[in-house]
Amino acid sequence: MDDRDRGDSLIDDRAFRREQEALRSTWTFLGLTVDLPRDHxxxxxxxxxxxxxxxxxxxQILGFENICPHRFFPLRTADKGNGQIICGFHHWHFDRRDDAVGIPNCREVFDLTPREMKARLRPIEIAMCGTLIFGRLDAAPDAESLEGFLAGSADILAAFSRAPVKVQRFGRTVEANWRLMIQITLDDYHVPAVHQLRSHIGAADYRYWRFGPHxxxxxxxxxxxxxxxxxxxAGRYRPTRYRIFNIxxxxxxxxxxxxxYWYIDIQQFIPLAPARSQWRHWVFPAPFQTARKKFVRSLTRPLVDPIRDRIVRRTVERIGNEDHLACERLQQVAHQPDHWQPILGRQEERVAWFTEAYAKAVSDAP
Ligand code: FES
Ligand SMILES: [Fe+2]
Structure with missing residues (x-):
């Protein structure tokens, strides 16, 4: 993929598909184990x-491409559910080893047993960090492990992602490219203009950490x-200040x-098309003990928690919507030349790092 493609993937279907194909062997966040509490x-x-x-x-948690090997019908036609893998087109039935184990009238129409058909789902390589589920496709046999890819952040992500059973989930479709949405989370310069807030950081009051492509x-x-x-x-982490980790x-x-009162917010930005992305959120109380939390728990928790949770959700959604309106406006002019060669300041340093990581990932792809 050359430089022109990298710009064009914001607006052009073929460049976008090439970009996505190039990223298929990169470990990618897929969801949380708390969304899969029961068997099947x-x-x-x-x-x-x-x-x-x-x-x-x-x-075991396994992943598969959502395509039936018979005539390529999508096996899952909703966002979530529970049950065996049975295709809705001709009722082929697959097991966890990805084999077709049940095929209606198999001997009569194919002259074989289901096992002899050797029809298989395409598995995704899955690995876990805490409750975070990651997947990739077609990685080289010696490709780095998820822990290696996370470049020193695995213990942090495992601790931060210890989600309780009750998690607030929400999200929406945004009419903007996924990279614009990621970039706004890496940018600490837009806060006064987009959110009408005094910037929450002074130049001397924060640090940026770079680790691997993150x-x-x-x-x-x-x-x-x-x-x-x-x-x-060591189990002794206690929250003191705001942090965001972009993986x-x-x-x-x-x-x-x-x-x-401390909260964790997990955000996923799913590329759907050059100018369309899915934004998903999981928000829950941070799984760390604090003096304040103990005090609040003992006295007022049953009354205050639901109200605070609702306020937190509304605030997170409002900030997200402000960001995504800005992204949709960026998308509207993304077809104009040189839109992807920005002038980046100190509070946008992480945008430059992301751009470098992206260029490397798409050019190193098999
Ligand atoms: S396409 Fe799935 S069973 Fe026919
Ligand atoms: Fe923002």
């Missing part, structure tokens, strides 16, 4: 532009990525406080 629970999502589904089989913004100066990872691994290509995990 499944959810549908998208990996590098392909419809896929992820399903629980007992203790990056984070951390308010304060007391910790580093390795010290945070060490505290998380390439489509995941953002942030930690924020609402009235001194």
């Amino acid at each position: 629970d499944w959810f549908r999502t998208s990996l590098a532009g392909r419809s896929v589904f992820v399903q629980r089989f007992g203790e 990056s984070a913004m951390a308010e304060g100066h007391t910790d580093t990525l390795p010290s945070t990872a060490e505290d998380c691994a 390439f290509p489509t995941l953002a995990v942030s930690l924020f406080s609402a009235s001194h």
Whole structure:
């Protein structure tokens, strides 16, 4: 993929499909294990532009391309559900080993048993970090593990993603390219203009961490990525300031406080088309003990929690909507030349890092 393609994938279907194909062997966030609590629970999502589904089989979580090998009907036709893998077109039935194990009238119409048909689903390689499920397709046999790909952030993501059973889930479709949506989460310069807020950080009050193709913004100066990872691994991490971790290509995990009560926000940006993306959110109380949390729990929690949860959701949605309106406006002029060669300042440094990681991922692709 050359430079022209990278610009064109914001507006051109073929360039977008080439970009997505190039990213298929990159570990990509697919969803959370809390969305698969029971045996045979499944959810549908998208990996590098392909419809896929992820399903629980007992203790195992497996993923498959959402295409029946018989006549290519989508096996899952809703966003989530529970049940065996049975195709809705001719009722072929597949098991966890991806074989077709049940084929109606098989001997009569194919002269073979279902096993002899050797019709198989296409599996996705799945790996987990805490409750976060990642997948990839067609990676080289010696491609790096998920832990290697996460470049020192695995213990942090595992600790931050310890979601309770009750999670607030929401999202919507945004008429903008996924990279514009990622870039706005990497940009600390737009806050006064887009959100009508005083920028929540002064130049001296934050650090950017770069690790592998990923990056984070951390308010304060007391910790580093390795010290945070060490505290998380030892179970002694305590939230003090805002953080956001952007895991390439489509995941953002942030930690924020609402009235001194800490929350985790997991965001997924799913590329659907050059000018369309799906935005998904999971928001839940941060799984860390704090003095404030203990106090609040003992006195007022049953009354205050639902109200605070609703306010948090409304605030997260409002901020997201403001960001995405800006992204949709960027998309409206994305066909004009040179739109993808920006002038980046210090508070947009992570946008430049993302652009470099993206260029490397699409040019290194098999
Ligand atoms: S297409 Fe799936 S059973 Fe025929
Ligand atoms: Fe924003």
